[in-house]
Amino acid sequence: MRPFDYYRSNDPADAVEAASEKGALFIAGGTNLLDLMKLDLMTPNRLIDINRIGLDEITPSDDGGLFIGTLVTNSDCAADMRIRQDYEVLSRAILAGASGQLRNKATTGGNLCQRTRCYYFYDPDMPCNKRKPGSGCSAVGGANRIHAILGASDECIATYPGDMAVAMAALDAQVVIEGQGGDIRTVPVRDFHRLPGDQPDKDNILRPGELITHVTLPPPARGRHIYRKVRDRASYAFALVSIAAVVEMDAGKIASASLAFGGLAHKPWHDPEIDDLLIGEAPSDALFDKAADILLADANGQGGNDFKIPLARRTLKAVLREATGERS
């Protein structure tokens, strides 16, 4: 690990100011950042410890939703009774990820910023445009079983690995961000992560020194909340395909539907056309196939991950059957 200065901040504005220096990074839970620093894959010259700046509570918002402070741990978020009762898909997604130890450390803001698990990103001896822009992508034509089938570019086929953000995308949560001089901006989770394009080193829209302060959940969405994660082990593994679904039925028809997908792209994938197709329709296999057709219209396998295309279709159909079926 490269040497760095350590600064503990006690206040969000102070933390943002301290992070304005080039090469400074925030540290919260640190479970991904320190992992990467040990391998010299991230080399900040200054760490701003934000663990004691507050922002560690879940509070009601004026419109009936919730503010989740950026330092609320994954464990606390998943166990919060309001989240368990009203935003079950979010609790389920968080509990499907990592281990008990990691969830106790990992934070809401940090989880949004976690980096890909592409094998080549983690291997300093191999070219990787995300780690070293312009060096090439080893995953194209290499081992790419876990890689993207949607929205990838010639420069990068990495996936965003998380679960929490997939549920937040289905719920249409917002990320509240504080910048220099107290500037606040709000960005939908659906737009927070970006596609790789020709800048795969940029995972998301955060500018240097900007601090995520909260994630805002809208008022509770009624209906059935499902998070289904398909992976190589039953626990403690990243998603090959995951789906967050919030679907409400009324008189045999789909009254509302909001779906988001993990493991398929450089960001949690949300396609409003899928939701629009489903709303107002009676559930049927043909309808679910049409939804999968929309999802996978531009899907592109890279060899090792070709299986994700039929797997995504089957998983989507299974989730929709469960979401629209009789409650057991």
Next chain:
Amino acid sequence: MKDTTLRINGEERKLSADTRTTLLDALRNHLGLTGSKKGCDHGQCGACTVMVNGRRINSCLTLACMHDGDEITTVEGLGEPGDLSPLQAAFVKHDGFQCGYCTSGQICSATAMLEEIKDNWPSNVSGSLTGEAKLTLKEISERMSGNLCRCAAYPNIVDAIREAAEASS
């Protein structure tokens, strides 16, 4: 160098170390507490599990200087020869190990995990998120999935945890 004060197993310990020092390295190399083990050093195996302010974490994935004033419990703080904690005694009784390298992490993790169950935290395999947390085989396996045992002593580890939990409830 950074000065840090930790409360470890009820005792105040002062540390002056490079900012890069992980909590695990501080415990093992600076403070002589070698019960916590270094397996993967990347948060994947759980051998380094300790409790910070009552919660289990991977001590390899956090910096000692981030924990100034925090309450740390290591396996040395749970019990000692002749005065084992119920979980430690149950691991011995059920032969919950072979080589023993993962054992202190397993025991620290299980100690905190039983508190999480008492606090009624749900898990990925809980049928209902709002019902009572139960200590079934499936629940124990899921909740302990952050602790690997390369000798695969899992059945005996689960038996030990179940017995210790039943004895305390």
